[in-house]
Every structure is written in structure tokens, then in C-alpha cells.
Amino acid sequence: xxxxxxxxxxxxxxxxxxxxxxxxxxxxxxxxxxxxxxxxxxxxxxxxxxxxxxxxxxxxxxxxxxxxxxxxxxxxxxxxxxxxxxxxxxxxxxxxxxxxxxxxxxxxxxxxxxxxxxxxxxxxxxxxxxxxxxxxxxxxxxxxxxxxxxxxxxxxxxxxxxxxxxxxxxxxxxxxxxxxxxxxxxxxxxxxxxxxxxxxxxxxxxxxxxxxxxxxxxxxxxxxxxxxxxxxxxxxxxxxxxxxxxxxxxxxxxxxxxxxxxxxxxxxxxxxxxxxxxxxxxxxxxxxxxxxxxxxxxxxxxxxxxxxxxxxxx
Amino acid sequence: xxxxxxxxxxxxxxxxxxxxxxxxxxxxxxxxxxxxxxxxxxxxxxxxxxxxxxxxxxxxxxxxxxxxxxxxxxxxxxxxxxxxxxxxxxxxxxxxxxxxxxxxxxxxxxxxxxxxxxxxxxxxxxxxxxxxxxxxxxxxxxxxxxxxxxxxxxxxxxxxxxxxxxxxxxxxxxxxxxxxxxxxxxxxxxxxxxxxxxxxxxxxxxxxxxxxxxxxxxxxxxxxxxxxxxxxx
Numbered sequence: 001x002x003x004x005x006x007x008x009x010x011x012x013x014x015x016x017x018x019x020x021x022x023x024x025x026x027x028x029x030x031x032x033x034x035x036x037x038x039x040x041x042x043x044x045x046x047x048x049x050x051x052x053x054x055x056x057x058x059x060x061x062x063x064x065x066x067x068x069x070x071x072x073x074x075x076x077x078x079x080x081x082x083x084x085x086x087x088x089x090x091x092x093x094x095x096x097x098x099x100x101x102x103x104x105x106x107x108x109x110x111x112x113x114x115x116x117x118x119x120x121x122x123x124x125x126x127x128x129x130x131x132x133x134x135x136x137x138x139x140x141x142x143x144x145x146x147x148x149x150x151x152x153x154x155x156x157x158x159x160x161x162x163x164x165x166x167x168x169x170x171x172x173x174x175x176x177x178x179x180x181x182x183x184x185x186x187x188x189x190x191x192x193x194x195x196x197x198x199x200x201x202x203x204x205x206x207x208x209x210x211x212x213x214x215x216x217x218x219x220x221x222x223x224x225x226x227x228x229x230x231x232x233x234x235x236x237x238x239x240x241x242x243x244x245x246x247x248x249x250x251x252x253x254x255x256x257x258x259x260x261x262x263x264x265x266x267x268x269x270x271x272x273x274x275x276x277x278x279x280x281x282x283x284x285x286x287x288x289x290x291x292x293x294x295x296x297x298x299x300x301x302x303x304x305x306x307x308x309x310x311x312x313x314x
Numbered sequence: 315x316x317x318x319x320x321x322x323x324x325x326x327x328x329x330x331x332x333x334x335x336x337x338x339x340x341x342x343x344x345x346x347x348x349x350x351x352x353x354x355x356x357x358x359x360x361x362x363x364x365x366x367x368x369x370x371x372x373x374x375x376x377x378x379x380x381x382x383x384x385x386x387x388x389x390x391x392x393x394x395x396x397x398x399x400x401x402x403x404x405x406x407x408x409x410x411x412x413x414x415x416x417x418x419x420x421x422x423x424x425x426x427x428x429x430x431x432x433x434x435x436x437x438x439x440x441x442x443x444x445x446x447x448x449x450x451x452x453x454x455x456x457x458x459x460x461x462x463x464x465x466x467x468x469x470x471x472x473x474x475x476x477x478x479x480x481x482x483x484x485x486x487x488x489x490x491x492x493x494x495x496x497x498x499x500x501x502x503x504x505x506x507x508x509x510x511x512x513x514x515x516x517x518x519x520x521x522x523x524x525x526x527x528x529x530x531x532x533x534x535x536x537x538x539x540x541x542x543x544x545x546x547x
Contacts, residue, residue, distance in 0.1 A: 026368035126365045127380050147380030149365060150466040154479050163466060168381060211423025262479040266486055269366055274490040282496045285501035288426065295428035295506045297521040305335045309322065309535055 007184055014181035016134055023133040025125035038137040040205040041186060043110050043177060044212050044240040045250065046221070047196035050077065050091055050108040057191030058089045061176060072120065085164035088112055088173040089188055092251035108252040109239070111161045114175035115139045117174070117233030120259040121172075123267050124155025130170075137202070137236035138175045146170050155267075157232060157257035175236065178201065213239045231258035322534050331394040335520025338535065339512040347400050348513055355496060361387040363491050388465045391458060399452045408438045409448065414529075415441035428506075434528040442502065449495045453488050460485040 020032050059066060064086040074081065077093040089112035091151040096105045119139045130145035131152060141161075143154075148168035152161040161170045176186035184190070185199035192198075199210060209226045216224035225244025228234050239253070247253040322337055340348070364373035377383040414434040416424070418441040424432035425442065439447070463473045463481035473481070479538045503509045508522040523531040 026371060078540075118443050126368065126369055126371060128368060145380075147374075147384045148467075149380075149384045150464070150470070150478075151482070153466070154464075154475060154482055159475060165467065168467070192513055240546075260476070260479050262483045266479075266483040270483065270486050270490070274486065275367060275369075278493050278497065281497045282501075285497060285505075289501075289505055292426060292428060292505075297519060297525050299521075301521030301525040302334065302519060303521075305524035305531065308524065308531065309335050309520065 008182070012182040014178075015183060016136055016181055020096035020135045021132050022121070022135050023122055024129050025122050025131040026128040034135070036136050038135075038202040038236065039175070039180060040137065040200065040202045041115075041189060041197065041199045041237045042205040042209055042240065043197075043237065044196045044209075045107065045109055046212070046216055046224075046240060046242050047194045048091075048108045048110065048197075049194055050093060050106070051193060052079075052091050052189040053193060054110055054188035054197060055087070055089055055091060057187040058173070059086070061179070062088065062174070064088070081110065083160065083162055083172075085162045085167070085169075085171040087162075087182065088171060096249055098183075107243075107250050109253060111251065112158075113139065113175070113194075113237065114158050114232070115173075115175055115236035116157075118223065118259065120155035120157050120232070120263060121152035121161055121170075122155070123259060124151040124263055126151055134177070136180070138180065139179045139236075140174050140177050141170055141172060141228050142169075143169045143171075155263050157254060157259055158283065166243050209238065209240050216240070216242055227253070228252070229257050231256050317331075322538050323472060335519060335523075336517045336532065337523045338517050340516050342516065343512055344401075344404070345516055347397055351394060351397040351401060354390050354397065355492075357390050358387060358394060359489075359493055359496070361390070363493075366486055366489070385467070388461055391461050395454060395458045396479050398450065402451060405447065407449075409444045411441075411444065412437065415444065418442075435532075436527050437529045437533070438527060439525070446495055446499050446502075449491070453492045453495065456488045457485060460488060 016036065020034070020036070021029055022032060023029075051109070058064070066086060072081075079089060080087055080090070083090050089110055091107045092111050094107040094109070096107055097103070098105050115137055117137065117140065119131070119133060122133055122139060125131045126149060127145050127147045128141050130147070131139065132142060133139045145168040148163055148170065150163050152170050153159075153163065161172045163170050172187070176184070176188075179186060186197075189197040189199040198205065200208075206226075213224045213226060221242040223245045224242050227239035227241050227244060228245055239247075240248075241247060241250065243249050247255050322335070349424075357377075360370075360373050361377055363370040364377075364380075364383055365387065367372075374380045374383040414436070417434045418436065421433045424430075429524055430436075460481040462469055464478055464485060465477075501515075506526060508518055511519045520531070523534075
């Protein structure tokens with residue numbers, strides 16, 4: 001785990017970059033030459049105290065302006081009320097009475113991009129290179145190339161990307177790709193006072209999660225488990241949940257997220273079938289003209305028209 | 315039928331001695347409206363294809379980049395909708411189905427051969443033209459409504475993300491239909507020589523009307539007799 005290591009004070013070349021892309025929106029690219037061990041952020045909701053230090057660290061590191069309206073309270077702890085173009089991570093609070101124990105449980109989940117292995121946002125994006133996925137698992141937005149169409153919003157199974165109506169570009173958690181590139185963990189993990197957020201290699205995080213789940217089970221949370229949904233090929237942000245059998249309890253975390261079949265058809269069959277239908281229609285027209293020739297008015301037609309009009313004019 | 319749309323002129327035409335009979339088909343208003351529709355359609359198709367398939371993304375340079383394409387596309391869509399409403403209101407009555415339409419459609423082989431004599435006499439529009447008209451009538455509002463749902467800049471809050479997913483797929487499918495029908499429409503106008511003049515100069519030759527829309531020509535001739543001052547030049 002990298003979070004306890006202080007950053008280097010000398011200039012460090014980035015550990016990964018364009019040569020490490022495995023997917024690039026609206027483009028096909030060759031596979032990268034090397035495969036580093038994937039990284040993962042693990043969020044243990046059972047350790048979270050809801051302090052929002054991660055939210056603050058995210059704003060601070062990513063230099064985001066807090067542009068939320070002041071003075072609105074709708075009776076929940078969430079602040080702001082939703083992810084925004086400037087809020088890439090958000091603590092979501094759920095008050096739930098466990099029917100088995102009759103205990104009030106305060107379920108707190110840090111919401112943000114899950115960095116899916118099969119990212120719906122990237123699949124939906126029409127702009128070449130505006131969304132990229134690196135071999136270490138990070139899914140990142142390139143704002144220079146973003147056209148603000150909002151297709152990523154429709155592609156995402158977790159309702160994460162937000163389009164700014166000021167810059168007309170899409171924003172979401174980058175997993176602090178700039179920090180990870182120089183061997184640092186994400187800002188949220190660094191700031192977390194209880195180490196509910198930890199970051200490291202995939203295998204380390206799986207081991208750490210297994211230990212936490214064993215611990216939770218020994219404390220009576222027999223449904224404790226890891227949230228790493230297979231419907232999106234697994235995620236590079238995983239949760240340890242005390243009620244892993246019911247992810248939806250945690251502010252609507254999808255039980256079995258997957259890219260919507262509508263999006264799959266739109267970005268799959270419709271694309272190829274659509275071009276085929278339009279192309280074949282044009283090809284038919286071309287062939288028809290070659291075979292049948294132009295449909296011309298003959299001199300006979302002109303004479304007939306003349307006769308018809310003269311007969312009546314007389 | 316309005317006088318300005320269908321004037322029958324017999325005798326030397328204004329610009330050449332041949333043909334001898336010309337038939338007015340579209341007024342200036344109709345033609346301008348048509349070309350507004352045509353231009354907005356072409357711009358929508360180019361910008362829409364750019365956002366639909368990566369192979370066409372390069373078309374965004376025609377509009378000044380991806381950001382401008384994203385902004386402009388729905389704006390042009392509103393122009394097309396308004397022009398289509400004008401077209402629909404003025405032309406729906408000429409596109410109502412008739413009994414002979416079915417016989418015309420059954421003779422599709424003769425249609426493709428260009429053998430108009432093997433087909434029933436056609437009024438102002440044949441069944442193929444009517445089908446194009448009604449296809450556009452379904453597709454234009456369909457594209458507009460699904461387009462509104464995914465016009466996130468102004469209407470994001472009006473619908474949910476699952477609704478937007480339905481709309482974005484339907485919008486793509488409708489657009490494929492629209493472009494396909496447009497290919498048929500444009501090809502037919504090119505294939506049947508003398509047709510495009512109706513939309514540029516506003517008239518067709520008597521021979522064109524006799525060959526392709528004989529019933530329409532007969533009606534015009536008959537109607538002219540009953541009018542007080544036939545325009546015979």
C-alpha cells in the first residue's frame with residue numbers, strides 16, 4: 001500500500017502514459033507492450049466515519065471550485081446533494097433500520113467513479129481519445145477532447161459522470177491518475193483518517209479485503225463481502241460491505257450493474273447495421289442506374305402532352 | 315389547387331422553344347422551404363453521422379470541431395422541424411392514399427424498369443412519393459422528440475437516464491431510417507430526369523407530366539377549361 005509513503009521531492013517521470021492505454025474511446029489501438037500490475041482503491045464502508053476528509057482532499061488536490069448553492073438543507077448529511085462537475089466524490093448517508101436486529105444502521109458510502117474493467121462511459125463516447133483506459137485499470141477523461149455530448153452519462157451503469165454547463169465537458173474521479181503515475185495513492189486515500197480508503201496493487205487489495213471480511217464475519221456480519229461486480233468485468237474501486245448481499249442499501253449502489261443493453265445495441269449492432277442499411281440503399285441506387293439507365297421523357301411524351309392540352313384548349 | 319402551384323403554359327417557354335408545354339409544379343415559397351429543409355437535413359446528417367460512428371467523427375471539422383457540432387446539431391434540428399411542419403401542412407392533402415396507389419406499388423417491377431405505361435395513371439404524387447412523404451412525417455417528429463430527450467444542455471432535468479438511453483438508441487435508428495429514405499428520395503429525383511427542375515425552376519415539361527403524372531396533367535387541363543381566364547400563352 002502506497003498511502004503511507006511520502007511523495008518524492010525530486011522530479012519523477014510518470015510511471016504510465018499514452019503508451020499504456022488498453023482502450024481509447026471511438027478508436028482502435030494496438031495492445032500495450034507491457035502489463036503492470038493493476039491498481040485498485042478499496043473502500044471499507046465499515047470503517048468509514050463519514051468525516052468527508054476524502055471529499056475535501058479531492059477538491060484540494062484536483063483544484064476544484066466548490067460552486068454549490070449555499071443555504072439549502074434538505075435534511076440529509078450529503079453536501080452537496082449529488083455528484084457535480086466539481087464534486088468527483090461524495091459521501092452518501094443512508095439511515096437503515098436492520099429488520100433482523102432492529103438496530104438503526106448508518107450506512108455511509110463514498111460514491112464516485114468505480115473504474116470499471118468494462119467501462120460503459122468509454123464505450124458510449126463518440127470522441128476519439130476523450131476517454132481512455134490504462135493497463136493499470138484507471139479510466140480517465142481527456143477534457144481537451146471532450147465535446148460535452150453526455151453520451152458517457154448514458155453509458156455509465158453507476159450514474160457518475162457530470163457535464164459542466166460552464167465548460168461543456170464531462171468530469172469524474174480520475175483515481176488521481178497524476179498521483180498514481182508518480183507512485184502516490186489517490187488524495188482521498190491519503191486523507192482518510194481511519195484508513196477506510198486504501199490503495200495499492202490489485203492482489204494486495206484483494207488480500208486486505210479478505211482480512212477485513214473475515215474480521216467483520218467474526219463480529220456477526222455474516223453477509224460481509226467484497227463488492228467487485230462481475231457485470232462490468234470487475235471494478236478498480238471496490239467496497240467492503242457489511243451487507244454485501246444487499247448493495248442497494250448503500251444509497252442505491254446497483255446490485256448487479258452492467259452496461260445497459262440499449263447502450264450495447266446503440267454502440268454495437270445499430271452502428272454496423274445502420275451503416276449497412278444506408279450503404280446498401282445507396283449501392284442499390286447506383287447499380288439500378290447503371291442497369292436501368294436514366295428514366296427520360298421522350299419526344300413522344302412531349303407530343304402527347306401537347307395533343308392533350310390542345311384538344312382541351314380547342 | 316392553388317393557381318401559383320400549377321400553372322399550365324402552352325406555347326414557347328420563356329427560355330427555349332422546346333418543350334412546348336410547361337407545367338408549374340412548385341411555387342417560389344415551396345421551393346425555398348424545400349431547400350431550407352434540404353440544407354438543414356444535409357447538415358444534420360453530416361453532424362449526426364459524426365456523433366454516431368467514429369469513422370465519421372472527422373466530419374466535425376466542417377462545423378468547427380466537436381464542441382460546436384454538439385451544440386449546432388440540435389439547433390439545426392429545430393430549423394428542420396419548422397420547415398417540415400410548413401411542408402406537411404401544405405402538402406399532406408396531396409399525399410392522401412388512393413386506390414390506384416396499391417396497383418402502382420404492385421407494379422414495382424415496372425416502376426424500376428421505368429415503364430410508366432405499365433402502371434396506372436398517377437395523380438400529383440405516386441405511391442412511392444407518398445410513402446417518402448409519410449415516412450418523413452413519422453421520422454421528423456420522432457427525431458425531434460428523441461432529440462429533445464438527449465439535448466442535455468437545456469433539457470437534462472426533464473428525463474431520467476434510462477429514458478435518455480431509450481431516446482439515444484431510438485434517435486440513432488430513426489436517423490438511419492431518415493437517411494435511407496432520403497437516399498431513395500434523392501436518387502428518384504436524379505433517376506427520373508426532369509424532376510429536379512420542379513424544385514429549382516418550379517416547373518416541369520408537359521412530357522414529364524404526361525409520362526409520370528398523367529392523371530395530374532389531365533386534371534390540370536380539365537380544370538383550366540373551367541377557369542375564367544386560362545393561362546394559355
